[in-house]
Amino acid sequence: MKTFRYWLFIGLLITGAMIQGKAFAISFGDEGALEVTGKIQSRISLRTSGSEGFTFPDVAKGNMVQQRNLAMIELNHVLSRQSETMPEFKYHVKGRFLYEGVYDYGPEAFRDLRDANPDVIDDFKHDEDLWELYADYLKGPWFFRVGKQNLSWGETDIYQLLDRINPLDNTFGGAFEDLDDRRIPIWMARGMYNFGNVGPISSLTLEGFWNPGHAGQEVAPFAPYGTPYAYPSPPPTVPVRLHEPEETFQNSRAGVRIQGVIDDNFNVALAHYQTIMDTPSAVVTIDPSVEGMVAQDLTYETVQVTGASMNFYEEHLNTVFRTEVAWFWDEPVFIPEINAPALFGNFVTGEIPKTNVLRYMVGFDKNFWFRLINKKSMINMYFQYFAEYYTSYDRRQKVPVNRFPAGEFIDQERYEDKYTLLTSTTYMDGTLTPQVALVYDPEGALMYIPSIEKSFHPWIFKLSYYGITGHDDVSVGILRDRQQVSFQATLVF
Amino acid sequence: MKTHKNGIMVLAVMIVLAIATGALAAKEQYVDKSNWETLKGLMPDVALNWVKSGDMVVRYSTLDYDPGKVLPEWVLESKMENIGKYTLTENKAIVETATGNPPRFIKGIPFPDVKLNDPDGGAKVIWNGFYMRNANGSLSNELEVKFFGRKTGYERTILCDWFSKPFDGYEPARSEPNPNNFESVNQILIKSPYDMAGTAMMTWKYRTDKENMLYGYVPAIRRVRRLTPSGRSDALFGSDYAQDDGGYVAYDGAVNYFNWKIIGEGEVLGGFISTKPTLVTRNKAGHWDFNFKNDGPIQWSFEKKREKNSGAPWFVDSAVWAKRPVWIVEGIPKDIYYNYGRQIFYIDKETHCCYWKVIDDRTGKHWKTLWYYWSMGQDAEKTVSWNAMLITTILDERMQHATCQDGNRRYRCGVDLNSNQFSLSGFTALCK
Structure with missing residues (x-):
C-alpha cells in the first residue's frame, strides 16, 4: 500500500509536469465547458529549535518534522448559465490525495512512533478523499448549494469568531498552516434569497445552512500524542477514549444569517448558528470496566453562536474598517476540579462546566504606496485586534495544557487579547511575493512568519520561517519549541 | 494600323x-x-x-466597411437625438441641459457633438466611451490574460470569466429596475491556474459622482471582502495592467477622479482584427456570439520563430491597422497618490473606442503604452451590430514586459444577465 501511494504521487507529479501548467477544458455546446485544474505540492519542514518540556517525540534542531505530499484535482462544470429566463446549474468536484512521509523516512523518533502505533499513525499520515462535491442552482434571487462544501462567515482572518462552521484539521500543520487549508468540507445544504432593496438596505440577503447531525458528523481530528503538531503534554496515564457526537438531529450544524449594505457603504451581517467545538472537552471518568477504573473521555460538544459583523470604507483614510462580535452560549470550559475531580481525590466522574464567552475583533485593511521599496505595486496591510471575555468566570478555569515540569494546568485569564498583522506586496509582475505575518499576545508571546514566494510558471516555490518567542504558557508561546523553516514546491495546472 | x-x-x-x-x-x-x-x-x-x-x-x-456605421442601432440613433441634450456638472456628472437634473436613462452615447474647444470636451469623450461599452449590452466573455517578457517570450496565461451589465446607454436596459442608480456593474472570476483560481472581483459603478464600490473574493479566506477603491492604479493580479486600464476608452475609473482635456484631433492607425466586420450570430439562448474563426487565425508574434533578440513577442501580426479620426485627450489624476501621471488617449470620434493610451509616470517620464485590436461585429443580414474590444495589450517600456487580454475564446454581447448575479449574494454564489 505504501508503495502504491508513493507511485501514485510520483505519477501525479509526472502527469502534472507533462501538461506544463495548462488547465484542461472540454467544451459541451454553447456553455458547458468542463474544466480541470489542480496542484501537486510537496513540502518539507525542519525544526529550528530543539524540543523542550513535554514535547514528544524529542526532535533535535535541524531534523525533519514534515514531508507532506499533496495533490488536489478539481473539476468544474457549468451546465447552463444564468440569464433572465434560465437558471444556472453547475457542479464542482475536488479530490485530495495526501501522503505524509515523515513517519516512513523521517527521523528515527517519528519512525519509532509509527512502529509503536501503526493503526493510528497510518490512518493519520495518508488520505485519499473526495474532498469537495457540490452542485449549485441559481435562479433570480435564489441560490442553493448542496453537497460537501466549506462555508465561512464573518470578517476575521487567522482567528475564527463567526467562522466556525466547518471543522478544522489541526493535525494538518496546526498554527503553521493557513486557516483555509485546515478547513474540512462537510455535507451541507445551503440556500440564499436576495430580497434586493428594502428601505435603506440594499442586497438584503437571508442565508441558511444545515449539516445533518443524524447522518454522521465530521469533527475536527484530534492530533495523536507524539505527532508533530500535537500540544505538549505528558504521556497519558489512563486510557483516552474519543467520542464523536451522537448521530441525532440535535447535533446538527445549522444557522441563519441576514446581511445587506446600508447607505451604500456599511456591509452589515447578523448571524446565529450551532456548531461543534473543534477541541473535544475532557472529563475523567470512573469506569469499573477499565483497567485501573479510570479513563479520560473526550467528547465533542455543540455550541451556539450569535454574532454580527460589519465593514465600511472610510474615504479620508482610504481604509476599509472591519469589526465582528460573537457571543458563544454555554461554551465548554476546563475547570480541573469539575472536569477531573479524581485528580483531587474525589473519585466520581467529572462533568463539563459551561459558560458564555464574548469574543470580538476590530481591524482595518489599508493599501498604500511606498515607492521607495515598490514602484509598481501597493503594500497591503491587514491589522486585527482580537479579544475574548468570559462572562461567568471561575478563577479555577484553566487551559487544558500542562506546564512543564510540574504538569499543572495553564491559567485561563478572564480577559485575553491578541494582535495580528499581515503585510505583503508583489514584485516581478506578481511572481514574487514577500509577506510578513505577526501574532502578538500582550501577555508575552510573539509568533512571526516571514515568507517569500516565487513562481516560475507552472512551478511555485515558497520559503517560510515560523518563529515563536515568549513565555511557554501563553497562547502561541506554548509551541515555542516548534519553530520551523518550511520549503514548499507546487506545480499548478 | x-x-x-x-x-x-x-x-x-x-x-x-x-x-x-x-x-x-x-x-x-x-x-x-x-x-x-x-x-x-x-x-x-x-x-x-x-x-x-x-x-x-x-x-x-484600409477597412472594407465604415466602423462608424457598424454600431448598435441605439448608438446611431443617439448621434442625432442626443445633440445638446446633456451637459456636465462641476463634478462631471451627467445632467439634462434643459432641467439640470440627472436623466432617468440615456440612450446610446450622451455627447455626440463634442467640440475641440469645449473645456468639458475631454470628460465628454470619456463618458461617450463608457456608454459605448454599455451600449453593447451585458457581456459574457472568457478572457485569456497572457504575460510576455522581451527575453522570456510568452510566459503564462490566466484564464478568467468576465461578466458586465449596463443599466444605462443600452436601449433594452431602459425598463430594467435600477434602485441603486448604477451606471454598470461587472465581475471578473479567475478560473486557472489553480493557485489563483477562485479569486474574483466585483465593481459597482454609479451614474453619479459617487465612489465605485469594490468587492473581492479571496479563496484563501473563503469570503467576500470589501476592497478599497484607492488601489485602482495598483497592479491587477500582478500584471502590467492597473484596474483603471480597462473599458472601451482605456480608463475604467470614475470620470471625476481625473482632470480631462482635449489637446488635439487628427488621424491615427487603429488596430482591427480583420478588414471585414466579424460575423455575429444569435445562439440558442438569444445572445450574440462573435465568430472570430471566420476572420482567420489570430497570429501572435510570439508564435513565429524569431531570431534571438529580434522583434517583440507581444504583437498580433495578423491584425490590420487602418487610419481613423481621433480625439487626443489628456487625463491627469487628481489623487496625488495615483501611480500614473499624465495619460494621453487616442479615441475614435465616430466609434468612441480607444486605440492608444500613452502613460507617463508621476515625474512625467514615459512608462507604459496600451493599445487595442477591435472587432466590429455584424450579422449576416447586416441589421445587427456589436463591438468587441477583442484584444488589448499594455507594455511596460521600462521592464520590457507586456500583458494582453484576449477575448478570442468567448465574446458574447447582448446577454440577458440577471441583476441578482451582481448583488452581494449573487457574487457569493459565483464563488467557491
Missing part, C-alpha cells in the same frame, strides 16, 4: 494593371523598419519607435 491597334491594346492592359497594382498598394502594405517613415504622424511616437527598431511590423490597410 494593326500595329497601332496592338499598341493601344498593350497600353490599355498596362493602365489596367497599373491601376490594379496601385489599388492593391493603397489597400494593404506591410510597414517595418525599412519604411517606417510612412507612418510618421499616424502613431504615437513611442509606437512608431517600435516599427523603427524592428519590434513591430504594421499591416497597414
Whole structure:
C-alpha cells in the first residue's frame, strides 16, 4: 500500500509536469465547458529549535518534522448559465490525495512512533478523499448549494469568531498552516434569497445552512500524542477514549444569517448558528470496566453562536474598517476540579462546566504606496485586534495544557487579547511575493512568519520561517519549541 | 494600323494593371523598419519607435466597411437625438441641459457633438466611451490574460470569466429596475491556474459622482471582502495592467477622479482584427456570439520563430491597422497618490473606442503604452451590430514586459444577465 501511494504521487507529479501548467477544458455546446485544474505540492519542514518540556517525540534542531505530499484535482462544470429566463446549474468536484512521509523516512523518533502505533499513525499520515462535491442552482434571487462544501462567515482572518462552521484539521500543520487549508468540507445544504432593496438596505440577503447531525458528523481530528503538531503534554496515564457526537438531529450544524449594505457603504451581517467545538472537552471518568477504573473521555460538544459583523470604507483614510462580535452560549470550559475531580481525590466522574464567552475583533485593511521599496505595486496591510471575555468566570478555569515540569494546568485569564498583522506586496509582475505575518499576545508571546514566494510558471516555490518567542504558557508561546523553516514546491495546472 | 491597334491594346492592359497594382498598394502594405517613415504622424511616437527598431511590423490597410456605421442601432440613433441634450456638472456628472437634473436613462452615447474647444470636451469623450461599452449590452466573455517578457517570450496565461451589465446607454436596459442608480456593474472570476483560481472581483459603478464600490473574493479566506477603491492604479493580479486600464476608452475609473482635456484631433492607425466586420450570430439562448474563426487565425508574434533578440513577442501580426479620426485627450489624476501621471488617449470620434493610451509616470517620464485590436461585429443580414474590444495589450517600456487580454475564446454581447448575479449574494454564489 505504501508503495502504491508513493507511485501514485510520483505519477501525479509526472502527469502534472507533462501538461506544463495548462488547465484542461472540454467544451459541451454553447456553455458547458468542463474544466480541470489542480496542484501537486510537496513540502518539507525542519525544526529550528530543539524540543523542550513535554514535547514528544524529542526532535533535535535541524531534523525533519514534515514531508507532506499533496495533490488536489478539481473539476468544474457549468451546465447552463444564468440569464433572465434560465437558471444556472453547475457542479464542482475536488479530490485530495495526501501522503505524509515523515513517519516512513523521517527521523528515527517519528519512525519509532509509527512502529509503536501503526493503526493510528497510518490512518493519520495518508488520505485519499473526495474532498469537495457540490452542485449549485441559481435562479433570480435564489441560490442553493448542496453537497460537501466549506462555508465561512464573518470578517476575521487567522482567528475564527463567526467562522466556525466547518471543522478544522489541526493535525494538518496546526498554527503553521493557513486557516483555509485546515478547513474540512462537510455535507451541507445551503440556500440564499436576495430580497434586493428594502428601505435603506440594499442586497438584503437571508442565508441558511444545515449539516445533518443524524447522518454522521465530521469533527475536527484530534492530533495523536507524539505527532508533530500535537500540544505538549505528558504521556497519558489512563486510557483516552474519543467520542464523536451522537448521530441525532440535535447535533446538527445549522444557522441563519441576514446581511445587506446600508447607505451604500456599511456591509452589515447578523448571524446565529450551532456548531461543534473543534477541541473535544475532557472529563475523567470512573469506569469499573477499565483497567485501573479510570479513563479520560473526550467528547465533542455543540455550541451556539450569535454574532454580527460589519465593514465600511472610510474615504479620508482610504481604509476599509472591519469589526465582528460573537457571543458563544454555554461554551465548554476546563475547570480541573469539575472536569477531573479524581485528580483531587474525589473519585466520581467529572462533568463539563459551561459558560458564555464574548469574543470580538476590530481591524482595518489599508493599501498604500511606498515607492521607495515598490514602484509598481501597493503594500497591503491587514491589522486585527482580537479579544475574548468570559462572562461567568471561575478563577479555577484553566487551559487544558500542562506546564512543564510540574504538569499543572495553564491559567485561563478572564480577559485575553491578541494582535495580528499581515503585510505583503508583489514584485516581478506578481511572481514574487514577500509577506510578513505577526501574532502578538500582550501577555508575552510573539509568533512571526516571514515568507517569500516565487513562481516560475507552472512551478511555485515558497520559503517560510515560523518563529515563536515568549513565555511557554501563553497562547502561541506554548509551541515555542516548534519553530520551523518550511520549503514548499507546487506545480499548478 | 494593326500595329497601332496592338499598341493601344498593350497600353490599355498596362493602365489596367497599373491601376490594379496601385489599388492593391493603397489597400494593404506591410510597414517595418525599412519604411517606417510612412507612418510618421499616424502613431504615437513611442509606437512608431517600435516599427523603427524592428519590434513591430504594421499591416497597414484600409477597412472594407465604415466602423462608424457598424454600431448598435441605439448608438446611431443617439448621434442625432442626443445633440445638446446633456451637459456636465462641476463634478462631471451627467445632467439634462434643459432641467439640470440627472436623466432617468440615456440612450446610446450622451455627447455626440463634442467640440475641440469645449473645456468639458475631454470628460465628454470619456463618458461617450463608457456608454459605448454599455451600449453593447451585458457581456459574457472568457478572457485569456497572457504575460510576455522581451527575453522570456510568452510566459503564462490566466484564464478568467468576465461578466458586465449596463443599466444605462443600452436601449433594452431602459425598463430594467435600477434602485441603486448604477451606471454598470461587472465581475471578473479567475478560473486557472489553480493557485489563483477562485479569486474574483466585483465593481459597482454609479451614474453619479459617487465612489465605485469594490468587492473581492479571496479563496484563501473563503469570503467576500470589501476592497478599497484607492488601489485602482495598483497592479491587477500582478500584471502590467492597473484596474483603471480597462473599458472601451482605456480608463475604467470614475470620470471625476481625473482632470480631462482635449489637446488635439487628427488621424491615427487603429488596430482591427480583420478588414471585414466579424460575423455575429444569435445562439440558442438569444445572445450574440462573435465568430472570430471566420476572420482567420489570430497570429501572435510570439508564435513565429524569431531570431534571438529580434522583434517583440507581444504583437498580433495578423491584425490590420487602418487610419481613423481621433480625439487626443489628456487625463491627469487628481489623487496625488495615483501611480500614473499624465495619460494621453487616442479615441475614435465616430466609434468612441480607444486605440492608444500613452502613460507617463508621476515625474512625467514615459512608462507604459496600451493599445487595442477591435472587432466590429455584424450579422449576416447586416441589421445587427456589436463591438468587441477583442484584444488589448499594455507594455511596460521600462521592464520590457507586456500583458494582453484576449477575448478570442468567448465574446458574447447582448446577454440577458440577471441583476441578482451582481448583488452581494449573487457574487457569493459565483464563488467557491
